[in-house]
Amino acid sequence: MSVKLAVTAVTKSFIGQERRLDVLRDISFEVADGEFLAIVGPSGCGKSTLLAILAGLARYDHGEVSIDGAPHQSADAHGILISQHGSIFPWLTVEQNLKFGLDGRPNVERVRLARHYSALVGLEGFESSYPHELSGGMLKRAELARALVVKPDILFMDEPFSALDALMSLRIRHELRKILEQERHTVIMVTHDVEEAIHLADRIIVLSQRPTTVQAVIEVPLKHPRHLAGPDVQALRASILRELGVEADIV
């Protein structure tokens, strides 16, 4: 498969009033077209910063990020970020939110696409609802639909299910997997949940403590649907947790 996104020696520091905080140091990896890559790492290591850089929403000091071989330095609809805290506009209905990214297309097409993707994520009948009328799970579905409707080359997801309860998280992960079987997307997901990463990803990158480097790259050679209680998943989980520094007896 061809390389969709390449990250080469990306470095990022934050300079405060009293000290300089080195966050990312020489981060390099590639993501293949159609691959689902998960990035896990300890809390505060700069996972979200890295994802914002990849999405073109944050600057970096050194290195290069390229999509399809061309430098990628600013945000555009080729790569859509689903943020941790949600960014569905509260003043627009579900359908208006979905139509937002389809700016410039004929209204008939925008409505058709918005309704198709609302139905795809299970929000049929809620197109006219405002976000404050929806549950947390429904909001997440709306966010996913708004990202998918523009058919992005890459979907960036920052802890997308962290605000949901375990059951809802599992359900939406299943639905996402089904959608990805129907529509080909390259996905890069940042998460602190190792089980979530194993559930969805083809490959997992483990980041170190700050200043953050790529500590390990782990293939997930398991077919979908993956049984989370199965021995293969548990063994993989244990090895990733060990990479993250969790002691063997706890694992």
Added chain:
Amino acid sequence: MSSVPGRFRFALWAPALGVIALAIAAWWAAVVVTHSVIFPTPWQVVMATVELIRNGRLWDHIGASLFRVTAGFGLAVIVGVPLGLWMGWVSGAFTTLNPLVQMLRPISPIAWIPIAILWFGVGNASPIFLIFLSSLFPMVVQTVTGVHTIERRFLWAAANFGVSRYTLLTRLVILGALPQIIVGMRIGLGVAWLVVVAAEMIALHSGLGYLIIDSRNAGNRYDLVIAGMIIIGLIGLMLDGFMRLLERMHCVRWRYVR
């Protein structure tokens, strides 16, 4: 079943009505106890209001004041909201214009009366100008705040989709700031109604402000003075109720808890 909402509505209003009834009773008792010959009882104010209604003057005064408030406030909305959106969105516009706005904002509209007369004479234009000026600044300040408080996550999301400037303005900036714009309009309208009374004391011969000052000058008719004051209060309450209807729009409900 239908009596339940009615009962609920009465329970909601009963405390407010009770407080007003108590205030009227206290006012009545104070006039009776002090044997005041100048300060009227509530009943005398009611009779003065009936007199104003019968001779048709009340509607003329209300119409004149409402016209001035509508014109001044309307102009302030037309100028203030776009100006606030511009200052809120374009940082250069904010740094350039905000010092001037903050300098002019605390100046009392009453201080502008001599200048208003100098520029616009003693017709309708002067009070309309004063109302415009006094409503403009709350509107600008609240609109700027509305734009500045649009959360970064929404700005990022909008930037991420790479939409046109028109979509950004209409779907993000205006709608995101709309709850604060409505707050600015409510404050602006309240101030406009405050200022109209002072503004109508500029040698005009109509309006509720004129009614009050004329009643005082033409024979100490304090019953008419208080009738005018109460009518101003009631119209202010109605106008605020009308503005609060804007808060019920679906696209701004997310901002209000109740």
